[in-house]
Amino acid sequence: MQSSTPAGRAGRPRSAAADTAILAATRAALVDLGWSKLALGDVATRAGVAKTTLYRRWAGKNELVVDAVAELFDELELPDRGSLAADIEGVVLQFAAILARPEARSGLMAVVAESTRDDALRERIRTSIVERQKRLVLEGRARAQARGELPPETDATEAARTADLIFDVVAGAVVHRTLVSARAADEEWVRGLTQVLLWGLAGAAGEPGDRGDGGDGGGVGPGGGADAEPAAPR
Amino acid sequence: MQSSTPAGRAGRPRSAAADTAILAATRAALVDLGWSKLALGDVATRAGVAKTTLYRRWAGKNELVVDAVAELFDELELPDRGSLAADIEGVVLQFAAILARPEARSGLMAVVAESTRDDALRERIRTSIVERQKRLVLEGRARAQARGELPPETDATEAARTADLIFDVVAGAVVHRTLVSARAADEEWVRGLTQVLLWGLAGAAGEPGDRGDGGDGGGVGPGGGADAEPAAPR
Amino acid sequence: MQSSTPAGRAGRPRSAAADTAILAATRAALVDLGWSKLALGDVATRAGVAKTTLYRRWAGKNELVVDAVAELFDELELPDRGSLAADIEGVVLQFAAILARPEARSGLMAVVAESTRDDALRERIRTSIVERQKRLVLEGRARAQARGELPPETDATEAARTADLIFDVVAGAVVHRTLVSARAADEEWVRGLTQVLLWGLAGAAGEPGDRGDGGDGGGVGPGGGADAEPAAPR
Amino acid sequence: MQSSTPAGRAGRPRSAAADTAILAATRAALVDLGWSKLALGDVATRAGVAKTTLYRRWAGKNELVVDAVAELFDELELPDRGSLAADIEGVVLQFAAILARPEARSGLMAVVAESTRDDALRERIRTSIVERQKRLVLEGRARAQARGELPPETDATEAARTADLIFDVVAGAVVHRTLVSARAADEEWVRGLTQVLLWGLAGAAGEPGDRGDGGDGGGVGPGGGADAEPAAPR
DNA sequence: GAATAATCGAGACGGTACGTCTGGTCTTGCA
DNA sequence: TGCAAGACCAGACGTACCGTCTCGATTATTC
Numbered sequence: 001m002q003s004s005t006p007a008g009r010a011g012r013p014r015s016a017a018a019d020t021a022i023l024a025a026t027r028a029a030l031v032d033l034g035w036s037k038l039a040l041g042d043v044a045t046r047a048g049v050a051k052t053t054l055y056r057r058w059a060g061k062n063e064l065v066v067d068a069v070a071e072l073f074d075e076l077e078l079p080d081r082g083s084l085a086a087d088i089e090g091v092v093l094q095f096a097a098i099l100a101r102p103e104a105r106s107g108l109m110a111v112v113a114e115s116t117r118d119d120a121l122r123e124r125i126r127t128s129i130v131e132r133q134k135r136l137v138l139e140g141r142a143r144a145q146a147r148g149e150l151p152p153e154t155d156a157t158e159a160a161r162t163a164d165l166i167f168d169v170v171a172g173a174v175v176h177r178t179l180v181s182a183r184a185a186d187e188e189w190v191r192g193l194t195q196v197l198l199w200g201l202a203g204a205a206g207e208p209g210d211r212g213d214g215g216d217g218g219g220v221g222p223g224g225g226a227d228a229e230p231a232a233p234r
Numbered sequence: 235m236q237s238s239t240p241a242g243r244a245g246r247p248r249s250a251a252a253d254t255a256i257l258a259a260t261r262a263a264l265v266d267l268g269w270s271k272l273a274l275g276d277v278a279t280r281a282g283v284a285k286t287t288l289y290r291r292w293a294g295k296n297e298l299v300v301d302a303v304a305e306l307f308d309e310l311e312l313p314d315r316g317s318l319a320a321d322i323e324g325v326v327l328q329f330a331a332i333l334a335r336p337e338a339r340s341g342l343m344a345v346v347a348e349s350t351r352d353d354a355l356r357e358r359i360r361t362s363i364v365e366r367q368k369r370l371v372l373e374g375r376a377r378a379q380a381r382g383e384l385p386p387e388t389d390a391t392e393a394a395r396t397a398d399l400i401f402d403v404v405a406g407a408v409v410h411r412t413l414v415s416a417r418a419a420d421e422e423w424v425r426g427l428t429q430v431l432l433w434g435l436a437g438a439a440g441e442p443g444d445r446g447d448g449g450d451g452g453g454v455g456p457g458g459g460a461d462a463e464p465a466a467p468r
Numbered sequence: 469m470q471s472s473t474p475a476g477r478a479g480r481p482r483s484a485a486a487d488t489a490i491l492a493a494t495r496a497a498l499v500d501l502g503w504s505k506l507a508l509g510d511v512a513t514r515a516g517v518a519k520t521t522l523y524r525r526w527a528g529k530n531e532l533v534v535d536a537v538a539e540l541f542d543e544l545e546l547p548d549r550g551s552l553a554a555d556i557e558g559v560v561l562q563f564a565a566i567l568a569r570p571e572a573r574s575g576l577m578a579v580v581a582e583s584t585r586d587d588a589l590r591e592r593i594r595t596s597i598v599e600r601q602k603r604l605v606l607e608g609r610a611r612a613q614a615r616g617e618l619p620p621e622t623d624a625t626e627a628a629r630t631a632d633l634i635f636d637v638v639a640g641a642v643v644h645r646t647l648v649s650a651r652a653a654d655e656e657w658v659r660g661l662t663q664v665l666l667w668g669l670a671g672a673a674g675e676p677g678d679r680g681d682g683g684d685g686g687g688v689g690p691g692g693g694a695d696a697e698p699a700a701p702r
Numbered sequence: 703m704q705s706s707t708p709a710g711r712a713g714r715p716r717s718a719a720a721d722t723a724i725l726a727a728t729r730a731a732l733v734d735l736g737w738s739k740l741a742l743g744d745v746a747t748r749a750g751v752a753k754t755t756l757y758r759r760w761a762g763k764n765e766l767v768v769d770a771v772a773e774l775f776d777e778l779e780l781p782d783r784g785s786l787a788a789d790i791e792g793v794v795l796q797f798a799a800i801l802a803r804p805e806a807r808s809g810l811m812a813v814v815a816e817s818t819r820d821d822a823l824r825e826r827i828r829t830s831i832v833e834r835q836k837r838l839v840l841e842g843r844a845r846a847q848a849r850g851e852l853p854p855e856t857d858a859t860e861a862a863r864t865a866d867l868i869f870d871v872v873a874g875a876v877v878h879r880t881l882v883s884a885r886a887a888d889e890e891w892v893r894g895l896t897q898v899l900l901w902g903l904a905g906a907a908g909e910p911g912d913r914g915d916g917g918d919g920g921g922v923g924p925g926g927g928a929d930a931e932p933a934a935p936r
Numbered sequence: 937g938a939a940t941a942a943t944c945g946a947g948a949c950g951g952t953a954c955g956t957c958t959g960g961t962c963t964t965g966c967a
Numbered sequence: 968t969g970c971a972a973g974a975c976c977a978g979a980c981g982t983a984c985c986g987t988c989t990c991g992a993t994t995a996t997t998c
Contacts, residue, residue, distance in 0.1 A: 181398065201430060246973055248973095273953055286957090666902075669902075713948065
C-alpha cells in the first residue's frame, strides 16, 4: 500500500494504477452486466490488465465486488443541517441515492447473499461497509447531544445496542424500499421514516424494556397506558 | 388452473408431482450449495427429473428459486396473541425464524439482487412474496382496530402508505439484522424493534408532516417540544 | 378404410399413406439437412405424422434412411442400347445421376458407415439396395450373351464371382469419383471406366488365375510388352 | 511449422502431446463406439484433456475424425516387389488391411458422407487423404516405367487423368468390397482386381478414346472377338 | 552494471455448468 | 387398436467462465 515498500523488497512492485483501474472496471461491468453475469476475465480486459494480475490481488469475484462497492459508500457525508431530524433525512437521502445507482444495486445484495454462506466474506462486508459507515450514526448522535437534542449516554452497552438498531432499521428500510418494493426513497418517504424513527426511539427510551404486556390490552402504543406517555424525551 | 383444462387438451399432461419434487429439491440444493453454486442439472437429478422437464416449467434459476423460496413464507401466520404489540412480535419472530433457515437466506437475497436488473423478476418477487405477505400487516391492523387499539382508517391512501412503510421497516430491519449484521433477531431485539415501531407510528400519526424543524433545537423527538407530545395514540 | 389388411384384424389399420409421406419427408429432410442433422421428430412433423407412428414402423434413423434411399435406386433401368458397352455406359450414367442428388449423397454413405457396426443394418442395405440392383449386371450380361458379345457361362461360381467384381468396381468407382474425388462422372469419364472394365474383364478371363509372376520380370501385366498390345478390339 | 515461432509468441504454448493423445483417443473411441456414437467429451476424457482443449484445435467431430483417420493411411508403403502387378497387389492388400480395422471403417465413410454437405470438409479429406495417398499411384507408375513395363508419359494431362481413374477404381472397388459387399478383400479377389485393372488400362491405352461404337455392333469391347484375345501377358 | 526477483501481458490448460437439442418412450383423449 | 399431441428421461452438444499454469518481457532492488 505504501510507496516506500518497506517489507517486500526485491522484485518489481505492483502497479498502483492497476488497483484503481480494476475497481473502476468492476463497477462499470456491474452497470453493464450485473453481478451474476460479471466475468472476471471481462473485468481484466476492461481494466487493461491480465487475469493473473487480478487474481494476484483478490481471491475472487466476491471480494472484488465488496471492495468495488465499498468505495461508493465512502462518499456519504453528514453535513450539519441544524437538527437531528434534518441530519438523518440528509444522510438517508444520500444513502438512497447511492442505492439508486446500478453498480450498487447489483453488487451489494449479491455479496450479501453470498455472505450467508461465507463467514470471511461477511466479515469483509462488515468491516468494509457496515462498521465503516456506522460512523454516521455515531457522528449524528454526538452532534445531537452537543445540540442538546439528545441526553448524553449513560450506559455504553445500551448506546451500542441502540446504534445497531438504528442502523438496521434505517439501512434495512431503505434497501427494502428501493430494491424490494422498488419504489423511490423520495423526500416524503424519508420524512415518514425519520418521524417513525425519532418518535420510536424517544418513546422506547422512556420505557426501558418493561413489557408487562397482556394485562393492559386496551391501550395502544408501546406501553399501553394512555397517560403514561413517555415524558418527552429529554 | 382448472382440472378440466378445456383448451390445452392434447398430449400427455404435465406431472403434478414433478413440480413439488423440483421445488423441494431446489430448497435442498440451496441448503447444501447456496444460490451461486446451485446447478439446475443437479436440482433435476435430486428431483428425479430430467433437465428438460425443469426448463419446460421455469425459465431459469431465478424464477425457480423465487417460487421455491416463496413457499417458505406461506408458513407465516398471525395468531391472536391479545395485543398489537404481541401480534407484531410474534410474526416478526416467525419471519426471523424463516430467515434463519439457510434455504431462505441463500435464495432470497440473491433473487433480490438479480431483480435489480430484471423487471419481470422483480414483479414476480413482488407478486409471489411481498404483496402476498403484506396480508399480515393488513390482518394485524384490522385486528387491532377491532380491539380498539387503533382508530379506524379515514384515508385509504394514507393507510396504504403506512402499511407499506411498516412492511419496509419491519422486513428491512429483520433482513439487515440477520443477514448483514449477522446477529440473531432474538426476542429482546424484536421487542426493541416493536417498541420503536409502535411509538414511532403513534407519534408520527399525531404529527402529520409538520416539520417546522430548526426552530426548536432543544427538544428531541420529532416535534422537539417536550409538552407538545402527541396525545397518546388512540 | 382398409385397403387389404390381411393379417392384423382388430383395431384401426395402419395408414398406408403415412408410409409414403414419411419416406418422402425423410428424403426432403436429407436434402435440407443431411444425415447427421436429420431429426426424426422433424421428419414426423414434415410428414404430418406423430413421432410414435414413425417409431412404430421403423426401428430408428438408419432403417428409415435405408428405405428412403433404396427407393431411389429402383428408378434404374437397362434399356437396350445396342451393345454391351453402350448398355454399361447408360446404366452407369443413370447411377451417377442418382448419386448427384443430395438425398442420395447424404444418406447412402452415412448408412454404409453406420452399417460397419451393425450387421442387421448391413444386411438390410444388401437386401434393399445392393442385391436388388445387381439385377442390372445379370440382365446386361444375359443380353450381351444373347447378342453374342459374351460367351455363355460355363461355371456358375465363376460367373457369380465375376458379377460381384463388376459390381464392386463399377459402384465403387462411381461413388469414389462423385463423392470423394468430387468430380462429375460425366460421359467422358464413364467411357474411360467402361473401356477399362471391358478390356480388363476380357483380358482377365483369358488368364484364369495363372499368376506365375516373378519368372518373367520384364513383361508384366497387360501393358508389359509395348508391342504385345492386345489386338485393339474392332 | 517452426519451433521458433517468431510471430505468435505471447502466452503459454500449446501442448504438443495433447494433439497426439487426442488423435489416438479418437481412434480408440471409433473402435469402441463408431462414428455416430462418438462423443467429443468422451474423446477428451480418454485423452486426459479438457473439452476446451479439443475444441481449440478442431472445429468439430468431422475435422477431428478426418485427421485421426488420415494418419492411418500414412502407413501405406510401396515396397518394390519386382513387377507392377505385384506392387499393385501389395499396396491394395495393405489398403484393404487398413479398411478392415474398425477405426478406419467407422470413420472414413462417415466423414465422406458428411463431406457431401460441407465443401471445406471435402477439401480437407482430399488434401489429407486422397491427394496425399495418390503418391502411391505415381510412385508405382514411375517404377514400372523404370522397369520398362510401362511407356513413359507423353501427355501430362492424360497421365493425370489416368492416375485419377486408377485411384477411383482401386479405392472405390476396395471400399465397396469391404464395406458394402462386406466380404474380405483377400489375395484372390485382389488378384482379380489387379488383372482387370492392368488389362483394362493396357487395352484402353491402345484405344485412345475412339469409341465409334454402334458401327461394329457385334464385337464390342475386349470380349468381342473370341479369338482376338490379347496376347496373354507373360 | 550485473544479478536477482517479483510483476506484467498473453493465452493455453483442466474443469464445470450452461441452456438446447435429439433420441426413444410413455400417457393422454379422440376416432 | 391406431393415431396426433406432447410430456417424459437420458445424455451429447458447443460455449462460457473459472482459477491455475506457463511463457517471454519488464522493472525494480540488491550486490
